[in-house]
Amino acid sequence: xxxxxxxxxxxxxxxxxxxxxxxxxxxxxxxxxxxxxxxxxxxxxxxxxxxxxxxxxxxxxxxxxxxxxxxxxxxxxxxxxxxxxxxxxxxxxxxxxxxxxxxxxxxxxxxxxxxxxxxxxxxxxxxxxxxxxxxxxxxxxxxxxxxxxxxxxxxxxxxxxxxxxxxxxxxxxxxxxxxxxxxxxxxxxxxxxxxxxxxxxxxxxxxxxxxxxxxxxxxxxxxxxxxxxxxxxxxxxxxxxxxxxxxxxxxxxxxxxxxxxxxxxxxxxxxxxxxxxxxxxxxxxxxxxxxxxxxxxxxxxxxxxx
Amino acid sequence: xxxxxxxxxxxxxxxxxxxxxxxxxxxxxxxxxxxxxxxxxxxxxxxxxxxxxxxxxxxxxxxxxxxxxxxxxxxxxxxxxxxxxxxxxxxxxxxxxxxxxxxxxxxxxxxxxxxxxxxxxxxxxxxxxxxxxxxxxxxxxxxxxxxxxxxxxxxxxxxxxxxxxxxxxxxxxxxxxxxxxxxxxxxxxxxxxxxxxxxxxxxxxxxxxxxxxxxxxxxxxxxxxxxxxxxxxxxxxxxxxxxxxxxxxxxxxxxxxxxxxxxxxxxxxxxxxxxxxxxxxxxxxxxxxxxxxxxxxxxxxxxxxxxxxxxxxxxxxxxxxxxxxxxxxxxxxxxxxxxxxxxxxxxxxxxxxxxxxxxxxx
Numbered sequence: 001x002x003x004x005x006x007x008x009x010x011x012x013x014x015x016x017x018x019x020x021x022x023x024x025x026x027x028x029x030x031x032x033x034x035x036x037x038x039x040x041x042x043x044x045x046x047x048x049x050x051x052x053x054x055x056x057x058x059x060x061x062x063x064x065x066x067x068x069x070x071x072x073x074x075x076x077x078x079x080x081x082x083x084x085x086x087x088x089x090x091x092x093x094x095x096x097x098x099x100x101x102x103x104x105x106x107x108x109x110x111x112x113x114x115x116x117x118x119x120x121x122x123x124x125x126x127x128x129x130x131x132x133x134x135x136x137x138x139x140x141x142x143x144x145x146x147x148x149x150x151x152x153x154x155x156x157x158x159x160x161x162x163x164x165x166x167x168x169x170x171x172x173x174x175x176x177x178x179x180x181x182x183x184x185x186x187x188x189x190x191x192x193x194x195x196x197x198x199x200x201x202x203x204x205x206x207x208x209x210x211x212x213x214x215x216x217x218x219x220x221x222x223x224x225x226x227x228x229x230x231x232x233x234x235x236x237x238x239x240x241x242x243x244x245x246x247x248x249x250x251x252x253x254x255x256x257x258x259x260x261x262x263x264x265x266x267x268x269x270x271x272x273x274x275x276x277x278x279x280x281x282x283x284x285x286x287x288x289x290x291x292x293x294x295x296x297x298x299x300x301x302x303x304x305x306x
Numbered sequence: 307x308x309x310x311x312x313x314x315x316x317x318x319x320x321x322x323x324x325x326x327x328x329x330x331x332x333x334x335x336x337x338x339x340x341x342x343x344x345x346x347x348x349x350x351x352x353x354x355x356x357x358x359x360x361x362x363x364x365x366x367x368x369x370x371x372x373x374x375x376x377x378x379x380x381x382x383x384x385x386x387x388x389x390x391x392x393x394x395x396x397x398x399x400x401x402x403x404x405x406x407x408x409x410x411x412x413x414x415x416x417x418x419x420x421x422x423x424x425x426x427x428x429x430x431x432x433x434x435x436x437x438x439x440x441x442x443x444x445x446x447x448x449x450x451x452x453x454x455x456x457x458x459x460x461x462x463x464x465x466x467x468x469x470x471x472x473x474x475x476x477x478x479x480x481x482x483x484x485x486x487x488x489x490x491x492x493x494x495x496x497x498x499x500x501x502x503x504x505x506x507x508x509x510x511x512x513x514x515x516x517x518x519x520x521x522x523x524x525x526x527x528x529x530x531x532x533x534x535x536x537x538x539x540x541x542x543x544x545x546x547x548x549x550x551x552x553x554x555x556x557x558x559x560x561x562x563x564x565x566x567x568x569x570x571x572x573x574x575x576x577x578x579x580x581x582x583x584x585x586x587x588x589x590x591x592x593x594x595x596x597x598x599x600x601x602x603x604x605x606x607x608x609x610x611x612x613x614x615x616x617x618x619x620x621x622x623x624x625x626x627x628x629x630x631x632x633x634x635x636x637x638x639x640x641x642x643x644x645x646x647x648x649x650x651x652x653x654x655x656x657x658x659x660x661x662x663x664x665x666x667x668x
C-alpha cells in the first residue's frame with residue numbers, strides 16, 4: 001500500500017515534465033510575442049529586451065536554460081509584462097488568496113454536500129428526498145456569475161449585511177466562499193446520494209441490518225464508506241474546477257488571487273508567467289489526483305490497482 | 307409465404323382484444339423472414355409475448371413515464387427546444403437587429419422580454435442564444451460520452467500496462483490548464499489566415515451564397531469553442547467508467563460471461579457498461595449543464611460566443627453587469643439557463659431510477 005502511494009506520487013514528476021514541456025513549446029509556436037502589443041519599439045531596445053528575457057536564443061536552448069534554472073535554482077524568471085517583478089513573487093503574493101478561497105469553498109462543499117446527499121438517500125423517494133435534491137439541483141443550475149451579483153445586490157447593497165468586495169476579515173469571506181462552494185456542494189450531494197443508493201441495496205448492508213444494528217450505525221459505519229467512492233472520484237477534478245471557477249468569483253469580488261494571471265498571462269504572451277501558473281496549477285491538480293487514487297484504494301478494498 | 311401465415315395465425319383470435327405491444331411483437335416476428343417457420347408460426351410469437359420478455363429499455367421507459375417530475379422536465383425541455391428552433395425564424399425581430407433610438411426598454415407588448423442596450427429584441431436573442439447553448443452542450447456531451455466510455459471501459463477492463471498508459475494520458479490532459487488551452491486554440495486557429503478557417507470555408511461553401519462573407523467568421527470561432535470543450539469534457543467520464551468497471555469486473559456475472567466465451571469487446575460494451583449505466587447517465591446529465599456553464603464561463607471572460615451572436619451565458623453575463631438598472635436583461639437569460647439545467651438534472655435522475663437494473667425487483 002505504502003509502496004503504491006509512493007509510486008503514485010512519484011509519477012507526478014514525469015507527468016508534470018510532459019505538461020510543462022508541451023506548454024513551453026506551444027506558447028512559443030503561437031504567433032505574436034510578449035512585446036508585440038505595445039507601440040512600436042526600436043530595434044535595439046527590442047534586442048536588449050529579448051536578450052534580457054532569453055528570447056533571442058534558439059527555442060531548444062531557451063528550454064534548456066529555463067529548465068536548468070527551475071530545477072537548480074527554483075527560479076521561474078522575471079515576468080515579461082509586470083516591470084521588476086519575478087514570477088515567483090507574483091505567485092507568492094497571489095496564491096494564498098486563491099488557496100484560502102478554494103480551500104474554504106471545498107470544505108464548505110463537503111460539509112454541506114455529503115450530509116445532504118446521504119440524508120436524501122436514506123429518505124429515498126419521500127418528500128424530504130425531493131426537497132433536498134431540489135435544493136441541490138438549484139445549486140447546480142444557477143451559474144456562479146448569476147448567483148454572486150444577485151447575492152451582492154440583496155445582501156450587500158440593499159440590506160448592508162456583508163461587504164460587497166475584497167478579502168480581509170471573515171465577513172468579507174462569507175459571500176465569495178458561499179458562491180464558490182455552492183455549485184460544488186450540490187454536485188457532491190448528488191453524487192453522495194447516487195453512491196449511497198447503490199450501496200444501501202447491497203448484501204453486506206442487508207447483513208448489517210439483519211444482525212440488528214441501528215439504522216444510524218448501518219449508515220454511518222458501514223454504508224458511508226462505500227457511498228463516498230463517487231464523491232472521492234469527483235474530488236480531484238472538482239477541486240481543480242473550483243480553482244478555475246473561483247476565477248469568476250475573484251473577478252466579481254475583486255480578490256487579488258492567482259486567477260486573473262491565468263487569463264492575462266496567456267493573452268499577453270507573458271511566457272514566464274504562463275509557465276509559472278501552469279506549474280502551480282499542474283502540481284496542485286496532479287498531487288490531488290494522486291491522493292484521490294490512493295484514497296480510492298483505501299476506501300474500496302475490492303479495487304485492484306495492479 | 308409469411309403474410310399468409312400471419313393472416314392464418316391472427317384471424318382466429320380477435321386482434322383488437324390483444325394488448326398493442328403483443329400485436330406489435332407478433333407483426334415484427336411475422337414480418338421477419340426466417341423467424342416464422344412454415345406452419346409453426348405460433349410458438350415464437352407466443353414465447354415473445356410473455357411478460358418477462360420486455361427489454362430493459364422498454365421496462366425503463368414504463369418506469370420513467372410514472373416519474374412525473376422527469377416527464378414534466380422532458381416536456382419543458384421539448385418546449386424550449388421547439389421554441390429555439392422556431393422563434394428566431396418566425397419572430398418579427400432579428401436577433402442582431404439593433405434599434406439605437408429605442409435603447410433598453412422593459413418588457414412590453416411589442417417586446418415580451420424587453421430590449422437590450424442596443425434596442426435589440428431580447429426574446430429573439432434569448433431563443434437564438436438557446437440554439438447555440440444547446441448546440442454546444444449536445445455536441446460536447448456526445449463527444450464526452452463516446453470517447454469517455456470507450457476509453458474508461460478499455461482501461462478498466464484490460465488493466466495492467468494499458469490501463470496505466472491510458473489513465474496517465476488522462477492525468478496529463480487533466481492538468482493541461484484548460485483556459486490557456488482554449489486561449490491558445492482561439493488565438494492560433496481561430497485566425498482568418500489559419501488553415502482551419504480555409505477548411506471551414508470549403509465545407510460551408512455548398513450551403514451559402516458566398517463563403518468569404520465576413521459574417522461567417524464568428525460561427526467559425528464558435529465551432530472552435532465546441533471542439534475545445536468537447537476535447538476536454540470526456541476526461542471525468544472516462545475516470546468514472548473506469549472506476550465502475552474496476553469494481554464490476556471482479557463480480558461473478560462477468561466471470562460467467564467470460565466462461566461461455568464472450569469476447570472482451572462484448573464484455574465491455576454489453577455487460578460491463580450497461581451495468582455501469584446508472585453513474586454514466588448521472589454523469590452525462592451533469593455534463594450537459596457543466597458544458598453549458600463552461601460556455602457561459604468562457605463568454606463571461608470574453609472568449610466564448612462573440613457578438614452579434616448570442617448564447618445564454620453571454621446574455622446572462624451582460625445582464626449581470628447591468629442588473630441594477632435593467633434587471634430583465636439578467637432575469638430572462640438566467641431563467642432559461644437555470645430552467646434548462648434544472649430540467650436536465652431532473653430528467654437524468656428519473657433516467658437513473660428507471661435504468662438501474664438492480665432496482666427492477668422492487
